[in-house]
Amino acid sequence: MPTPIPPGSANETALLDLLRRHPRVLLTGPPGSGKTTLVHRVATRLADQGQACHCLAADPGLPGFGPPGAICLGRWDPRLDEGGGWRLETIEALATLDSARFRLPLVEAVRRLAARTEAGPLLIDAPGVERGIGGAELLAALVNASHAGAVVRLAPENAPDPYAQERVALGLEVLKLPAAPEARHPGHQLRTQRRTEAWDTYLTEAVEQSLDLVDLAIVGTPPPHDVTAAWHRRQAGLLDATGRTLAMGEVLALEGGRLKLLAPPLGDTPRTLVIRDAMRHSEGHLGTARPYRAPYPATPDEPSLRLPLQEAVDGPRPTLRLDGVRATLVNGVFGDPLLHLRLRHRKRSLLFDLGDPGRLPARLAHQVSDVFISHAHFDHIGGFLWLLRSRIGDYTPCRVYGPPGLAGHLDGLMRGILWDRVEEKAPRFEVFELHDERLAHYRLVAGQPMKALSPREVDDGVLHVEPGFRVRAVTLDHGTPVLAFAFEPDVEVKVRKERLDAHGWAPGPWLGELKQHVHAGVDETVIELPDGSQRTVAELAQHLLLSQPGKRLVYATDFGDTPDNRERLLRLARGAEVLFCEASFREDQAEQARRTGHLTARGCGEIAAAAAVGQLVPFHFSRRHVDDVGELYEEIRRHFPRLAATPGSDPYSEVD
Template structure:
C-alpha cells in the first residue's frame, strides 16, 4: 500500500478518488494521520482552483471546530473555516453513535454536489459499535468511496464490513512518523480546542424551567454534577445556536459560558462531556447518589468514632444544622445551614469539592480563622460561583485577610464580567473594631468605614450574632461562636391537641415572634386565621439559644485556653481541633496545634454539651480509635436531656 505525506502528489490515492467520487470517507484508527491527510488534500485541491468541503465527525477531537460537536467547513485562505456544526455534548462516538449519525446527515444534506467533500470519520474501528457506525455514516453522508488508513503489519480493521459496502475502497498505510498522541496529549489538545472556542464567550443566566432539557442530564438535585458540563443550545425550530460550559446550577437558574447567540435558546442538550477538576475536558463519570446520608451526631455528647471516619459529621441545633464538610481528616470547612431558610454560613474555606455549586449562591457570610492554604484554598470556588447578579458576600477574619483575598482575585483576568463581577465585603478584626474593604473583581479594593466590634462581635442581626476571640498559632487566628438570641420551641402536645399539622407556618410563626410582630395574623393548616401573640402563647416556649463554637489551629498555651474556655462556656456544640496524640506533644508544640488530650480538657473546662473533634493529622488515619480514647480520658460529657418539643 502506498503512504501519504503532508504535501500530496497529484496522483495520490485520495486525490484520485475525489476526482472520480466527490464524497470520500476517510477512516482508520487514531494516530494514522487521517486529519492531516484531509488537510493536505484540501490544500492541494485549492492550489488547483478546486473548492473543497470537509465534514469532521470525531467529537472527541475534530479536525476543526469545537470538541463535542460534528462540524462542516470549507477550505479557504489556507485553512478549514467552520460553516456549521451540530452540538452533541459528548466526546464518545461509540455510545452516542445514533445522534452522531443524525447530526452528520443534517450537515451533509446542505452540501451541493458535485463539490468534493472529505469526510473525516471517528477513529472507531473495533467492536460492534464500529461495525454499526461505518455503514450508517456512509448512508447518511452519501459517501461514494472509502479510503481506509491502517498499518500494514496489523489485521485490516473492519475488513468484512468494508468489503460488504460495494463501494470503491482503497487501503493506505499511515504516513511516516504518524503515531497516536497518547491519551494525555489528546486530552490537552481537546481542552486547548475547547478553550479557543470559549475565548471571548459571555456569561449567560438561563431559567432552566423554560428550557426543554434533553440528552442524559444528571438529576437537578445533584447540582455539583452539572458544574463544568458541556451543553448544546438550540432554538425553538431545532437550529443549533452553539455550545457552552455550565458554571453553576442554583434552583432553576443555570449559569454558563458560551459565545453569544442570535435567538433565544429553547432546547438544552446535555450528555457526558465535562471539564474535570484538573481543568481538562473529558467524559464525565457516571453520576451516582451519595452512598449514605451525613452522620447526625446531635444526640451524642461526643461524636462517635464512626462519624469521625465518615464523610460528614453533623450536629442539629434549633437554629442551624452544622456539617463538617470534609470530616475529621480533611481541610477545615464547616457549613451552618440556617433552619428553614435557603441561607448558609461557612467557617473556613478548605477544599469545597463536596459542596454543591448552588450552595455558593446561598452563602451570605464566611468566617476565616486564618489564611493558611488549607483554610482559604476553597476561595476560588466561591469566587467563580458568584459571577452574576449576586449581593456582596461578607467575609470576616484576622488582620491581613483583605490583602490575601485581593491577591487571589487579582490572579484572574476579569475583562468579560462587567457588572456581574463577584463582590465581597471583607472585615478584619483589629482589637475592638473592624477594618473593612470592598473587593470587586477587576477593580481596585476600596476602603470602607470601620465599625466597632465590642466583645469581638463580628456580625449581628435579628436572631443571632457571631463573636470571635483571637488565639495564637504562631500567627493570629480567630475562634468563632455562633450565638442565637433565644430559642423558640413548639409544644408538641398542644399542636396535637388542636389538630394542627406541622409545616412551614410554624417557621413563619417563629420569624414573626422574633421580629416583634405580635399583632400580625397567621393562616393555619385548617384555613382559620389567628393572631401571632395568641398562637405564641399557646404553642411556643422560649429557652436560651443553643450556642455553637468553632476553633482550630492554635497552640496549647495558658492564654489560648483562657480565651477559648470563656468563648465556649456552656456551648451546645464545640467543634475543636485534636491534631496530635499526647505521645506527639512535641510536634504539637512545634506546630502550634492541640493534642487530643488538650482538646478533651478544654471541652470539659468549658462544660460543653457536645464535642466534635476534627483536623486530625493524617498519620492517624489507621488509628483514629486512639484519638477517641485519649479525649475520653479528659472529657466526661453530661447526660442527655429530653424535651417534648418539635423543632
C-alpha cells in the same frame, strides 16, 4: 354583572385552547407553581366534555400519581375517588428521586412512555428543575422525547424565566401562565412526607419475594455486591426481557446471592434489576442515599468508632442539629476545615473556614451570606476560589470576617484572575478584619481596586449581630493571629407538635416564617395558615411555640496549647452546647504540636472539660493518624467523654 371567575379557571381555559391546537403539551415551571393541580383541573374539564386525557408524570421526586422513583403514565378516570383521578397504566422505573443528576434515564423513560400513548390530549408534567445547565438540557430533551407541540411555563407573576432563550430556540408555541396565588412550595418536610406516603401506598399489595442475582442483569449505580448492608431498603426496579418495568420494590436483604425484596406480585419473570440512589432511611422516609464509599477502618478496641458504610476516607462527617440550625463538618475529621451551618427554613448558610469545598453543591454558594475565616493558611482559605466563581451573577455581597490581613489575601486571590467579561455580574464581598477592639471594613469587587471603608468598634468580640443570633470571636495564637468563633442564638424556639396536630395544620415554610418573625420581635405580622385562615405572629407564638435560651456552638482550630490561648478560648466556650475543637496530635507528640502551634488530643479534652460544654466534636486530626485514630479518641475520652464523632444521614442529599 359578569360571573366571577374561580381561581385558576382562566389558566384552565388557556390550556384547553392550547390543547386544541397541540394535543401534546409540556408543562414546566418552578417547584410549587401548581402544575399538577392545573393538569388535574384540565383533565376534569376534558372529561366533562366527554374527552379522554392522558398525563405523563415526569417528576420522580414526587409524581402527581403513582410511585415516586418512577415516571408514570395515567389515564383520567372520572369514576375514581371523588371527582375523578388518574388511573395508573404503566410506569418506567428510575429508582432515583433526582431529576437533574439522572436526567438521561429520565428522558429515555419519557420517550418510551410517550411512544405508547394513544391519540388524544397528553399533558407532560415536568420536574421543577429550573437551575443550571441541567435544567436547560432537561427542557429541550423532554420536548424532543415526548414530541410535545407546545410548552407551558407556569410561574408566579414577575418571576424571571431562567430559560427564556432556550424556549425561543425550541421553535414551539410557548404559553406563559401565572401561578395561582395560593400555589406555593410545600417545603422539604411536607414533600418528603407526601413522597413516603405515595411509596407506602404503592407497596400496599406488595409481598416478600426472593430473586437469584445470577439470573439478573443489574444496571444503574448499585452498591458493591459484597457490601450487603448498603442494599438494605434500596428502591429497585424490576424489568422484563424487553426492558419494560414489571414493578418496583424495596430491598429487604441481600443474602448469599439472593435478593429479598418487597414488591407487588409480578406478572412475568424479571431479567433486569435497576438500582440507583433512592432508599428508605432509618427514620422511615423515602429519600436519597449518599454515594457508596469504602468504610473508614475502625480499631478492634474502639467499637464506638465504627462508621456508616458510606463514610469517606476523611473519617466521620459529624452532623449535629440544634434548633433551627444544622452543623456539618463537611470534610470530616481529617480533611480541610470547613464547618457548614445551615439556617433551616431560611435557605441560608454560614461557613466557618473555607477548606476544600468539593463536597458542597455549587448552588449552596448562592445561599452563603457570611463566612468566618480563622486564618489565611491554605487549608482554611483555599475554597475561596469556589465561592468566588459561584457568585458570579446578580447576588448580594457576601460578608467575610477574619483576622488582620484577610482583605489583602482575598484581594490577591481575586487579582490573579482576569475579570474583563463579568461587568455588573462581578462577585462582591464585604470583608471585616478584627484588630483587637476595632473591626476594619473593606469592599472587594472583582476587577476593581480594594476600597477601605469606615471601621467600627467591637463590643466584647461581637463581629456580627442580627435578629435571631450573633457571632462572637476571640483571637488566639498560631504563630499568626487566629480567630475562634461562637455562634450564639438569641432564643431557641420549638413548635408544640401536639397543638399543631390538634388544629390539623401541616408543617411547612410558614413555621419557618413564624420563627423568623418571633426572632425579629415582629408580633403584628399576619401569617397565612395551611387551612387558609390567618393569625398574627403574637397569637401563633403564644399558642404554638416554646422559647428557651439558645444553644451556643463554638468553633476553634489551629492554636498552640498556651495558658493565654486556653484562657481566651475558655471565656468564649464556657457552657456552650457544642464545641468543635482541633486535636491534631497525640500527647506523646506534644513537641510536634508545640513546634507547629497545634493542640493535642489531651489538650482538646481538657479544654472541653474545663469549659463544661455539652458535646465535643474533635477534628483537624493529622493524617498520620489515619490508621490509629482510635488512640486519639481514647486520649480525648480520658479527659472528656461526651464526643459526637459519627454523623447521621447525608445533609446534602436534598439541599433546600
